[in-house]
Amino acid sequence: MLEKLDMKKKLSKADYNAVMDELGERLGQVQRMAREAKKPIIIVFEGWRGARRSAIINTMMQQMDARGFDVYSTVRMSEEEHNQPFFTFFWQHLPALGNIAVYHRSWYYLKTANEVACKEGNASCCQFISYDHINTFEKMLTDDNYIILKYFLHLSNNQQKENIAKNAKTLGKAWRDVSPAIDESDKYEEYLERYEKMLEATDKVNAPWHLIAADDRRSAEIEIITSIVETVEKAVNTPVAAPAAVIRPNTKYDVLGKINATQELSKEDYKKELDKYQKRLKQLQIEMFKAQIPTVICFEGWDAAGKGGAIRRLTAALDPLGFSVHPVSAPNVVERQFHYLWRFWVHLPEPGNIAIFDRTWYGRVMVERIEGFAKDYEWQRAYDEIKDMELQWAEHGFAIAKFWLQIDSDEQLRRFNDRQNDPMKQWKITEEDWRNREKWDAYEEAVNEMLVRTDTSYAPWTVVEGNNKYFARLKVLKTIVDLFEKKLGK
Amino acid sequence: MLEKLDMKKKLSKADYNAVMDELGERLGQVQRMAREAKKPIIIVFEGWRGARRSAIINTMMQQMDARGFDVYSTVRMSEEEHNQPFFTFFWQHLPALGNIAVYHRSWYYLKTANEVACKEGNASCCQFISYDHINTFEKMLTDDNYIILKYFLHLSNNQQKENIAKNAKTLGKAWRDVSPAIDESDKYEEYLERYEKMLEATDKVNAPWHLIAADDRRSAEIEIITSIVETVEKAVNTPVAAPAAVIRPNTKYDVLGKINATQELSKEDYKKELDKYQKRLKQLQIEMFKAQIPTVICFEGWDAAGKGGAIRRLTAALDPLGFSVHPVSAPNVVERQFHYLWRFWVHLPEPGNIAIFDRTWYGRVMVERIEGFAKDYEWQRAYDEIKDMELQWAEHGFAIAKFWLQIDSDEQLRRFNDRQNDPMKQWKITEEDWRNREKWDAYEEAVNEMLVRTDTSYAPWTVVEGNNKYFARLKVLKTIVDLFEKKLGK
Numbered sequence: 001m002l003e004k005l006d007m008k009k010k011l012s013k014a015d016y017n018a019v020m021d022e023l024g025e026r027l028g029q030v031q032r033m034a035r036e037a038k039k040p041i042i043i044v045f046e047g048w049r050g051a052r053r054s055a056i057i058n059t060m061m062q063q064m065d066a067r068g069f070d071v072y073s074t075v076r077m078s079e080e081e082h083n084q085p086f087f088t089f090f091w092q093h094l095p096a097l098g099n100i101a102v103y104h105r106s107w108y109y110l111k112t113a114n115e116v117a118c119k120e121g122n123a124s125c126c127q128f129i130s131y132d133h134i135n136t137f138e139k140m141l142t143d144d145n146y147i148i149l150k151y152f153l154h155l156s157n158n159q160q161k162e163n164i165a166k167n168a169k170t171l172g173k174a175w176r177d178v179s180p181a182i183d184e185s186d187k188y189e190e191y192l193e194r195y196e197k198m199l200e201a202t203d204k205v206n207a208p209w210h211l212i213a214a215d216d217r218r219s220a221e222i223e224i225i226t227s228i229v230e231t232v233e234k235a236v237n238t239p240v241a242a243p244a245a246v247i248r249p250n251t252k253y254d255v256l257g258k259i260n261a262t263q264e265l266s267k268e269d270y271k272k273e274l275d276k277y278q279k280r281l282k283q284l285q286i287e288m289f290k291a292q293i294p295t296v297i298c299f300e301g302w303d304a305a306g307k308g309g310a311i312r313r314l315t316a317a318l319d320p321l322g323f324s325v326h327p328v329s330a331p332n333v334v335e336r337q338f339h340y341l342w343r344f345w346v347h348l349p350e351p352g353n354i355a356i357f358d359r360t361w362y363g364r365v366m367v368e369r370i371e372g373f374a375k376d377y378e379w380q381r382a383y384d385e386i387k388d389m390e391l392q393w394a395e396h397g398f399a400i401a402k403f404w405l406q407i408d409s410d411e412q413l414r415r416f417n418d419r420q421n422d423p424m425k426q427w428k429i430t431e432e433d434w435r436n437r438e439k440w441d442a443y444e445e446a447v448n449e450m451l452v453r454t455d456t457s458y459a460p461w462t463v464v465e466g467n468n469k470y471f472a473r474l475k476v477l478k479t480i481v482d483l484f485e486k487k488l489g490k
Numbered sequence: 491m492l493e494k495l496d497m498k499k500k501l502s503k504a505d506y507n508a509v510m511d512e513l514g515e516r517l518g519q520v521q522r523m524a525r526e527a528k529k530p531i532i533i534v535f536e537g538w539r540g541a542r543r544s545a546i547i548n549t550m551m552q553q554m555d556a557r558g559f560d561v562y563s564t565v566r567m568s569e570e571e572h573n574q575p576f577f578t579f580f581w582q583h584l585p586a587l588g589n590i591a592v593y594h595r596s597w598y599y600l601k602t603a604n605e606v607a608c609k610e611g612n613a614s615c616c617q618f619i620s621y622d623h624i625n626t627f628e629k630m631l632t633d634d635n636y637i638i639l640k641y642f643l644h645l646s647n648n649q650q651k652e653n654i655a656k657n658a659k660t661l662g663k664a665w666r667d668v669s670p671a672i673d674e675s676d677k678y679e680e681y682l683e684r685y686e687k688m689l690e691a692t693d694k695v696n697a698p699w700h701l702i703a704a705d706d707r708r709s710a711e712i713e714i715i716t717s718i719v720e721t722v723e724k725a726v727n728t729p730v731a732a733p734a735a736v737i738r739p740n741t742k743y744d745v746l747g748k749i750n751a752t753q754e755l756s757k758e759d760y761k762k763e764l765d766k767y768q769k770r771l772k773q774l775q776i777e778m779f780k781a782q783i784p785t786v787i788c789f790e791g792w793d794a795a796g797k798g799g800a801i802r803r804l805t806a807a808l809d810p811l812g813f814s815v816h817p818v819s820a821p822n823v824v825e826r827q828f829h830y831l832w833r834f835w836v837h838l839p840e841p842g843n844i845a846i847f848d849r850t851w852y853g854r855v856m857v858e859r860i861e862g863f864a865k866d867y868e869w870q871r872a873y874d875e876i877k878d879m880e881l882q883w884a885e886h887g888f889a890i891a892k893f894w895l896q897i898d899s900d901e902q903l904r905r906f907n908d909r910q911n912d913p914m915k916q917w918k919i920t921e922e923d924w925r926n927r928e929k930w931d932a933y934e935e936a937v938n939e940m941l942v943r944t945d946t947s948y949a950p951w952t953v954v955e956g957n958n959k960y961f962a963r964l965k966v967l968k969t970i971v972d973l974f975e976k977k978l979g980k
Contacts, residue, residue, distance in 0.1 A: 054809055054810055054811065057810045058805075058810055061802070061805055061810065062802055062806055065798075065817075066801065066805075066815035066816075067817040069815075070814070071810045071811070076811060078568075104810065308555075311556065312552055315548070315551055315552075315556075316548060316551075319544055320544055320547045320548055320551065320561045320592075320594065321544065321565070321566060321594060324560070325556035325559075327555075327556050332823070332824070333822070333823045333824070334824045358556060424515065427522055
């Protein structure tokens with residue numbers, strides 16, 4: 001693709017100034033338009049070393065409001081950030097609605113740098129993100145009305161050498177000294193091939209590459225800013241159309257109907273077993289920490305199914321420095337400014353730690369589906385989005401357990417009434433619980449579909465028979481013990 | 491203080507269980523009460539190694555809702571967190587309104603650990619936080635209705651040795667293996683003296699120490715949880731009284747009245763000088779980065795005084811990877827859940843970086859004072875709080891510049907009218923600007939007091955004559971160039 005570019009373009013300083021005067025004003029304008037329209041914008045600058053990304057970003061900043069305009073660079077990531085699943089850094093720095101995030105070297109450079117470091121024997125771990133994951137990541141965002149603008153700044157080999165030499169003279173570039181980006185100038189052909197492959201694999205209709213002939217900085221700047229202005233203007237002025245209907249599986253699944261939620265376990269047996277598994281878990285937590293394996297444990301289930309109690313029996317066994325519990329309810333006003341998966345990515349466990357989610361991202365295909373908080377095409381595509389997210393974590397080495405705590409409708413009613421009638425427990429039950437109960441059938445359908453479609457080899461669902469709390473708590477503990485042992489190769 | 495404790499206390503398992511049954515329920519209850527009352531609670535566990543902090547925290551967690559209950563530990567801080575100003579980590583992990591944060595080893599341990607590392611030659615930097623700063627930090631929070639509960643878990647030397655040996659046997663404690671806490675058992679007397687000094691220096695009426703005889707874990711747990719329950723119950727049920735009136739300086743200051751906001755500078759001279767200072771600044775940014783000195787630059791001034799333009803001329807000279815601009819407006823719904831200084835602490839610059847604030851924490855003593863968003867006693871104590879914050883940054887090595895952009899009232903009117911009449915500029919002016927303008931005199935009084943009372947050797951105010959934008963922008967650049975050169979010892 002790159003070889004088709006016209007590298008001879010030139011723009012005089014006078015012509016540049018003449019154009020930039022008006023163009024700069026328009027850039028400021030479209031920023032305000034995007035803010036007004038609550039469109040989040042992602043701008044990616046990739047390309048050769050020496051392509052003067054910083055200068056271009058600087059020119060842009062002169063025209064724009066600093067409010068809601070942020071610049072991030074993967075050359076400045078910390079070691080801890082490098083140790084997280086690939087996209088974590090980018091999730092953490094996603095623009096909120098109406099804001100602009102500029103990535104001075106993005107996921108593309110990060111992938112390349114990881115691969116080069118590995119090839120040269122400088123990497124502790126040689127696991128690479130696939131272009132599929134990159135495409136999925138971008139698709140998920142553009143599906144959610146993010147605008148993604150990707151610029152590849154192309155330099156000829158000669159011009160690159162010239163630029164690098166010039167940069168080195170101006171006292172060195174401090175940031176590049178600390179963590180220098182790859183200098184491709186001596187292996188230009190090799191990298192050209194690599195970049196070509198990257199571009200062809202990720203040039204997609206929803207997030208196409210803008211290939212920029214950057215030997216001449218001035219024409220490159222004009223080209224880039226013009227394209228930003230025109231794309232954003234168009235995007236803001238084009239009404240968002242609902243996507244075409246998706247193909248829905250018309251099988252009715254019935255996972256829950258086959259579960260006998262009532263299982264027997266006496267209190268004495270429970271106490272004995274509980275003690276045994278808690279002790280085992282305590283030890284395994286330490287081993288998981290030493291092996292630096294992160295764990296995600298998800299709890300879903302009917303209201304009053306015993307999620308809280310199961311979590312407490314689990315955490316009772318754990319060192320409080322090594323886990324955190326994230327209770328999930330309706331997104332707050334800040335969380336609503338982002339893609340719905342954002343608030344989970346920012347709470348991933350550090351290496352060796354355990355993140356426990358009390359309700360999860362599966363709300364998208366349950367409550368949001370049933371209450372209409374997500375449009376049909378939104379929750380319908382969520383199965384794919386969620387599976388891709390969990391796959392990324394699994395590929396990064398995460399241990400993942402997902403529990404559905406199952407009770408039958410009669411049992412729920414009994415527990416609701418108990419709560420209602422006991423002054424010490426009344427705080428546990430709300431009008432909303434009763435309202436949700438009326439929608440039992442709709443939830444059952446949604447849960448059945450979820451349990452089938454998101455049950456994967458790397459993140460399987462465990463349905464827990466929950467009418468007997470003792471049995472349920474033990475099954476949760478046992479499942480986690482098994483998972484840890486498997487992960488540790490025991 | 492510690493030697494007065496009764497270390498012989500003992501509680502049988504049966505007695506412990508009998509008490510804990512009811513106490514546990516009450517603990518859950520007071521958590522809900524505190525949430526309801528929007529009281530944030532900070533619980534600090536300090537004391538000897540081996541005092542079984544984790545076990546106590548675990549017992550608490552069994553009774554409490556994970557929602558809004560978080561545990562942090564200074565033994566798990568990353569190197570980057572260690573490189574920030576002392577209290578940054580704690581600000582970042584402050585509980586929101588109604589939430590509980592538990593510090594398993596807090597600022598007290600961090601101070602001790604820093605000092606011990608330094609004494610043993612294991613520290614790269616031997617700067618210590620003073621007990622004064624610790625007391626100020628706690629006072630600022632309790633003034634803002636945070637509840638702070640500080641527990642010192644005291645062990646006899648024998649019991650400590652026994653506990654440590656026992657811990658070591660149970661497969662080692664993973665977290666302690668990675669970054670082991672100080673083992674004081676061989677220098678018990680020396681540490682006893684150190685802890686005594688710490689306790690006596692920081693035992694204050696607003697945040698007293700609870701000294702706990704912890705040789706017997708069961709009685710210690712009961713004592714701690716009882717004290718949490720009783721303190722929170724009392725705090726929630728006691729109406730918050732406004733503090734006694736503060737002594738106000740009755741001098742009327744007149745800094746602004748002595749400023750001649752009109753200074754001459756021609757466009758040609760400006761262009762020449764601008765170019766010179768921008769080039770110098772570009773170079774100095776790199777040197778500041780190499781020296782890893784963080785910078786905070788504050789912009790305050792009248793509406794339309796030219797803050798945005800000055801910031802753009804400044805950032806035009808800077809590498810975008812090395813700075814960020816933080817525009818500050820009314821706190822959002824999340825920010826309102828915290829102490830008013832929280833949102834600034836979480837945006838401090840990393841070592842070598844520049845954080846530019848377009849409006850700042852000084853809003854507390856200007857707009858919040860004038861509009862009544864802060865009560866009298868709140869903004870009146872803010873001078874102290876702000877000075878203490880800036881002093882901490884300065885002691886940590888920060889470069890700090892604070893600008894007040896001054897224009898006179900006629901000039902503001904001219905600029906407002908310009909904006910109103912130019913379709914391209916109308917977005918810059920709002921009804922609120924006009925309303926603020928009507929309160930010019932009240933603002934002038936507040937600004938005068940602020941400029942006098944928060945003008946310090948470590949964070950001085952620069953008043954910038956702003957009627958001529960060229961002059962103002964240059965003065966800002968020059969001041970920053972001077973600051974950087976001074977910091978770099980030039």
